[in-house]
Amino acid sequence: MTAGPETQTSLIVLVLVCVLLALLVGGAVGYVLGVLRTRTASARTTAGLDQGARESSAAEAAVLRESLDRLHDQMRDLEHSRVSWQSRLHQQVDDVRATTDTLRRETASLATALRKPAVRGRWGELHLRRAVELAGLVDRCDFEEQVRLHGPDGAEALDAGALRPDLVVRLAGGRSIVVDAKVPLEAYLDATTSTDDEEREAHLVRHARQLRTHVDALATKSYWRSLPGSPDFVVLFVPAESFLAAALETEPALLEHAAARHVVLASPTTLIGLLRTVALGWSHAALTEQAQEVHRLGRELHARLATWSGHLDQVGRSLNAAVGHYNSAVGSLDTRVLVSARRFEELGVTRDELAPPRTVGLRAVDRRGAAPEDPPDRTVAL
Numbered sequence: 001m002t003a004g005p006e007t008q009t010s011l012i013v014l015v016l017v018c019v020l021l022a023l024l025v026g027g028a029v030g031y032v033l034g035v036l037r038t039r040t041a042s043a044r045t046t047a048g049l050d051q052g053a054r055e056s057s058a059a060e061a062a063v064l065r066e067s068l069d070r071l072h073d074q075m076r077d078l079e080h081s082r083v084s085w086q087s088r089l090h091q092q093v094d095d096v097r098a099t100t101d102t103l104r105r106e107t108a109s110l111a112t113a114l115r116k117p118a119v120r121g122r123w124g125e126l127h128l129r130r131a132v133e134l135a136g137l138v139d140r141c142d143f144e145e146q147v148r149l150h151g152p153d154g155a156e157a158l159d160a161g162a163l164r165p166d167l168v169v170r171l172a173g174g175r176s177i178v179v180d181a182k183v184p185l186e187a188y189l190d191a192t193t194s195t196d197d198e199e200r201e202a203h204l205v206r207h208a209r210q211l212r213t214h215v216d217a218l219a220t221k222s223y224w225r226s227l228p229g230s231p232d233f234v235v236l237f238v239p240a241e242s243f244l245a246a247a248l249e250t251e252p253a254l255l256e257h258a259a260a261r262h263v264v265l266a267s268p269t270t271l272i273g274l275l276r277t278v279a280l281g282w283s284h285a286a287l288t289e290q291a292q293e294v295h296r297l298g299r300e301l302h303a304r305l306a307t308w309s310g311h312l313d314q315v316g317r318s319l320n321a322a323v324g325h326y327n328s329a330v331g332s333l334d335t336r337v338l339v340s341a342r343r344f345e346e347l348g349v350t351r352d353e354l355a356p357p358r359t360v361g362l363r364a365v366d367r368r369g370a371a372p373e374d375p376p377d378r379t380v381a382l
Contacts, residue, residue: 124181127239128167131268135275137169137282165223166237169278172285176230177278178223179271181237184210188243207243208251215254219261233262235274241267327359 167179187210191203215236224230236258238244244267248254258265266274334356344350 124183124237124239125166127268128179128181128237128271131237131271132167132275134272136279137275165234168227169275171278172281174229176227177235177274178227178230179235179237179266180218180223181239182214183236183238183243184214185243186210188246191246204246204250208247208254211247212251212254212257215258215261215263215265219263222262224262233264235264235266235271237271238265238267241269323360330357330359333357 165178166181169177169179171177185207187203187207191200191207194200194203218234218236221234223234224232244265255265338354338356341354345353
């Protein structure tokens with residue numbers, strides 16, 4: 001049975017609809033599969049990125065942890081160093097405190113001792129001797145201590161302390177310099193122990209006044225008149241720079257006042273410079289004396305050489321005279337004695353020939369020391 005045209009048309013439409021539906025379903029399935037594939041790839045990529053990030057974070061965390069450990073170690077070492085340094089600082093502070101206390105006690109003891117005139121005088125003499133040693137002067141050779149001087153008229157001073165300087169420096173050429181070290185220090189010691197500024201200033205003013213009074217008293221002794229040829233001044237030795245500086249700070253004209261009265265104020269530094277100049281003078285004097293001794297020995301040697309040359313010339317003259325007498329004797333022997341002796345040969349008594357003795361010829365000797373050659377004849381040159 002044959003279908004009609006309507007049935008065929010319906011079948012074609014149905015086939016087309018089925019094909020269209022199949023295409024739609026296929027496209028939808030493909031789209032869904034593509035979306036699923038894309039999501040799967042994205043998930044894989046995200047998982048890989050998360051793994052790399054976790055690994056990188058772990059590495060950075062390890063580096064940070066290592067840095068923190070090193071920082072912790074350094075902080076611990078720094079803390080140990082700080083504790084050790086602080087301990088040493090405390091120890092040093094304690095040592096300084098103990099040293100300061102000891103110095104304070106010793107200073108107080110020294111100040112108490114220096115208030116006694118005998119101790120103060122001995123202390124000044126020790127500083128004076130030390131200055132002399134530093135200057136290079138020899139004990140009891142270029143200087144003398146505690147010398148008792150005589151008055152200008154030659155009589156010894158009756159007062160035990162009137163003309164007894166602490167030091168007499170002997171200069172080259174027979175001159176001398178007198179040094180006195182009896183400096184008053186009571187007021188200065190009072191100033192060092194005072195805690196009130198006004199009281200301390202008053203003590204320093206009194207110290208300068210005491211030093212000025214001592215300068216006037218020293219000037220009246222005129223030590224240089226008891227030492228002929230000595231400079232007309234005396235050196236007042238102040239054992240410490242601070243003693244003189246304190247007096248000059250209060251009374252700046254003290255140096256001019258002392259110089260006008262033939263007194264030279266000298267601190268240890270100044271005195272050492274003065275004494276080194278004296279030592280240099282002794283060295284130059286020794287060199288001059290040695291040069292004079294060399295000159296004297298040269299003149300003496302020259303005179304002795306001249307005498308010896310004269311004696312040697314006399315020996316030469318005597319030798320010449322002796323040679324002349326010898327030649328005369330030889331000639332007399334040859335002409336007077338040997339002539340008769342040779343007749344024994346003629347008579348046949350003997351066959352030995354008598355040779356004449358050799359004479360000595362007088363010849364000039366070369367002054368340069370060359371010996372003359374032997375003459376070809378039978379004479380011997382002298």
